[in-house]
Amino acid sequence: MGMWLEAMFGLRVAGIVDDPLRREFLRLGHAHGGLLALVNLALAWALLQLHTPALWATRVRLAAWLGSVLVGVGFVGGGLWHGPTDPGPVVLLVPAGAMMLVASIVATAMVRQSDAEPNKSS
Amino acid sequence: MTPQARASAVLFVPAAAWVLAAAAGLAMTSSQPAAWGPVATRGGTVGSADCARCHAEQHESWHASFHRTMTQSVAAGAEVLAPFDGETLQTAGFVATMDRTPEGQPQVTVRRQADGEVVFDATVELTVGSHRYQQYVARIDRGGGDLDRWRLPFAWHPEAGRWIHLGGAFLFPDLPEGDTDAFFRHFSRWNDNCVFCHNTEPNPGRTAAGTFETQVAEFGIGCEACHAPGEAHVLRQSNPLRRMLGGEGDPSVTHPGELTPQRHAEVCGRCHGQRIGKDVASILANGDGFIPGEDLGAHSRPILAEARLASDPDDARPFAERFWPDGTPRLSAYEYQGLLLSPCYDEGHGMTCGDCHTMHGQTPAMQLRPGARTEAACVGRCHTPSHYAEHGGHDTVTCQGCHMPRTTYGLLRGMISHRITSPDPAALLDRNDQPDACTQCHVDQTRDWAAAKMATLGFAPVAVPSRLRVGSRVERDLLGGDPVQRALAAHALARPEAVGAVERRVQALVDALEDDYPAVRWFAVRGLQAIAEDAGVRAWAEQYAFMADAAERIVVVDELRAAAGESALHATPAVWDALAAQRDDVAIAIGE
Numbered sequence: 001m002g003m004w005l006e007a008m009f010g011l012r013v014a015g016i017v018d019d020p021l022r023r024e025f026l027r028l029g030h031a032h033g034g035l036l037a038l039v040n041l042a043l044a045w046a047l048l049q050l051h052t053p054a055l056w057a058t059r060v061r062l063a064a065w066l067g068s069v070l071v072g073v074g075f076v077g078g079g080l081w082h083g084p085t086d087p088g089p090v091v092l093l094v095p096a097g098a099m100m101l102v103a104s105i106v107a108t109a110m111v112r113q114s115d116a117e118p119n120k121s122s
Numbered sequence: 123m124t125p126q127a128r129a130s131a132v133l134f135v136p137a138a139a140w141v142l143a144a145a146a147g148l149a150m151t152s153s154q155p156a157a158w159g160p161v162a163t164r165g166g167t168v169g170s171a172d173c174a175r176c177h178a179e180q181h182e183s184w185h186a187s188f189h190r191t192m193t194q195s196v197a198a199g200a201e202v203l204a205p206f207d208g209e210t211l212q213t214a215g216f217v218a219t220m221d222r223t224p225e226g227q228p229q230v231t232v233r234r235q236a237d238g239e240v241v242f243d244a245t246v247e248l249t250v251g252s253h254r255y256q257q258y259v260a261r262i263d264r265g266g267g268d269l270d271r272w273r274l275p276f277a278w279h280p281e282a283g284r285w286i287h288l289g290g291a292f293l294f295p296d297l298p299e300g301d302t303d304a305f306f307r308h309f310s311r312w313n314d315n316c317v318f319c320h321n322t323e324p325n326p327g328r329t330a331a332g333t334f335e336t337q338v339a340e341f342g343i344g345c346e347a348c349h350a351p352g353e354a355h356v357l358r359q360s361n362p363l364r365r366m367l368g369g370e371g372d373p374s375v376t377h378p379g380e381l382t383p384q385r386h387a388e389v390c391g392r393c394h395g396q397r398i399g400k401d402v403a404s405i406l407a408n409g410d411g412f413i414p415g416e417d418l419g420a421h422s423r424p425i426l427a428e429a430r431l432a433s434d435p436d437d438a439r440p441f442a443e444r445f446w447p448d449g450t451p452r453l454s455a456y457e458y459q460g461l462l463l464s465p466c467y468d469e470g471h472g473m474t475c476g477d478c479h480t481m482h483g484q485t486p487a488m489q490l491r492p493g494a495r496t497e498a499a500c501v502g503r504c505h506t507p508s509h510y511a512e513h514g515g516h517d518t519v520t521c522q523g524c525h526m527p528r529t530t531y532g533l534l535r536g537m538i539s540h541r542i543t544s545p546d547p548a549a550l551l552d553r554n555d556q557p558d559a560c561t562q563c564h565v566d567q568t569r570d571w572a573a574a575k576m577a578t579l580g581f582a583p584v585a586v587p588s589r590l591r592v593g594s595r596v597e598r599d600l601l602g603g604d605p606v607q608r609a610l611a612a613h614a615l616a617r618p619e620a621v622g623a624v625e626r627r628v629q630a631l632v633d634a635l636e637d638d639y640p641a642v643r644w645f646a647v648r649g650l651q652a653i654a655e656d657a658g659v660r661a662w663a664e665q666y667a668f669m670a671d672a673a674e675r676i677v678v679v680d681e682l683r684a685a686a687g688e689s690a691l692h693a694t695p696a697v698w699d700a701l702a703a704q705r706d707d708v709a710i711a712i713g714e
Contacts, residue, residue, distance in 0.1 A: 055126050056125075070137075082368065083369070086365035089144075089363075091366065096140045099136045100133060100137045104133060107133060
């Protein structure tokens with residue numbers, strides 16, 4: 001993504017250099033993608049350290065990964081296909097991705113090994 | 123609930139619910155006619171600042187434009203270009219002093235020179251213009267009530283860095299000495315005059331009693347002057363889902379670039395084309411009612427050479443002096459009429475204002491699209507390169523140089539004509555009443571020469587009588603033309619593209635310093651200052667005051683003539699006298 005953006009700037013591609021809204025949202029997508037990759041690594045490490053039950057850990061990893069993808073795709077898609085003043089509807093994926101990420105972080109912090117015991121599962 | 127289901131619910135259900143809600147919202151918005159279709163009414167205005175919330179880039183380019191500063195309120199922090207630091211302007215027996223009140227507000231005091239009596243004193247409330255010159259408006263109740271505002275008869279010329287009495291900016295002869303009425307002739311009511319084309323959504327608000335309750339949506343030319351009142355648009359676009367869906371425009375607001383060429387031109391022509399209202403009383407009471415994008419002709423008609431006033435049907439051509447004999451406008455603020463008369467306009471199906479101008483470009487002056495000054499404006503769009511090449515031998519001149527010659531007067535400048543025409547000097551042989559494109563640059567040549575030369579550019583040869591004339595076409599216009607011709611002739615002699623010896627052009631310009639019209643003298647002295655190479659001439663030109671008493675001016679003219687040499691026309695009294703006799707000193711009212 002970064003290399004592609006660099007190339008777009010380097011080649012002065014029309015539709016990128018002359019479109020501030022698109023530039024802003026592509027930049028947001030790139031930045032969030034990079035940062036959220038680190039968040040995913042941090043979550044994976046935390047899940048191991050906290051001995052989070054597998055049934056939660058598996059879903060937390062999936063939610064964090066999916067949430068990160070949705071945030072990145074939302075920003076990039078909203079910037080690539082946008083209206084005159086606002087990003088396109090794809091940007092509505094960003095809040096969905098953010099919800100999954102927040103839920104993943106909260107779950108990682110709160111779920112304990114005992115939460116997997118059968119008597120607490122009903 | 124199983125642990126697996128609980129985990130999935132916590133992690134995925136909120137996001138899934140959001141996606142479903144967003145999808146439902148998008149579907150609803152996209153299917154709502156109220157979000158997309160035309161609106162019954164545009165509602166009121168919202169102001170340009172509100173537009174910036176979504177259209178920041180367009181707002182920024184507008185903010186840098188002279189449209190924004192067309193009218194400014196001093197109380198709201200207007201960019202007042204004149205110093206108002208005690209400057210004085212001495213004109214025709216009066217002295218105007220420009221300074222400030224103790225609170226810092228600009229004020230003007232006019233005293234009679236003979237006895238020092240104050241004949242006028244006012245505090246400036248509004249500024250009008252900021253490009254060529256800036257005029258000032260004061261609130262003075264002269265029968266119009268509390269909101270009665272008047273344009274003062276002085277302007278600040280930023281380029282020259284000086285004050286000018288408007289008697290010198292408009293094409294009127296010298297003011298009579300000590301005549302108060304003449305001095306204040308250009309004192310003009312703002313409420314029913316300037317307000318129309320210098321503000322957004324103006325409403326003069328004239329009452330049955332003759333007073334004014336004037337209102338404008340915004341001082342200056344704001345966004346809604348071209349895009350129509352924005353209340354309905356803002357309301358519609360307050361739904362973020364509507365903004366995200368975007369789509370093909372929004373009919374609740376006008377986008378001039380998406381209008382037909384005719385409707386587009388009408389948006390500009392409302393102000394850049396002097397007009398006659400259909401119902402003047404209603405316009406003065408309520409405004410003109412024009413919504414950009416709709417039919418301008420429903421509210422007014424453009425003033426053309428043949429236009430008549432319903433109130434004075436006996437006056438056959440009351441506006442004729444504003445046009446050249448062939449109907450081409452010769453004053454500024456008639457650009458719309460120029461376009462209408464151009465073959466390129468093709469009766470509303472061809473070229474329009476936005477083909478050369480852009481309101482959201484990089485350069486505030488002229489607001490031209492990139493390349494609009496070059497042949498790129500014409501060649502490759504409607505005209506083929508081979509067509510352009512047919513003018514071989516003239517390739518140092520752009521299309522505009524010949525097809526849009528500087529035959530328009532306004533704002534103390536010679537401006538390009540917006541009637542796009544093909545030069546035909548042969549059609550004007552033996553005519554003294556209209557300039558031609560060729561001799562406006564070839565200022566050292568006669569029209570006979572120009573007509574004969576057309577054959578060298580690939581046009582059909584014409585029979586031109588062989589005869590000797592004293593003086594070029596422009597030099598003869600400078601002495602024998604009407605005020606517009608004389609002003610434009612003086613302007614042409616000093617243009618960078620003018621052809622001919624500088625010494626000869628300087629001699630002609632010195633002759634123009636004896637003109638009865640201050641505006642002509644302005645062009646002449648500004649031209650001398652621009653092109654004279656002789657240090658003595660330049661020094662005397664700096665001494666020349668174009669609105670000083672004749673006795674004072676003639677001393678400088680004599681010195682200039684001694685330094686520059688006598689022109690061929692001045693050295694030929696018979697021709698000089700004949701040209702002076704043919705002058706037509708019609709006073710021209712400038713409508714800007």
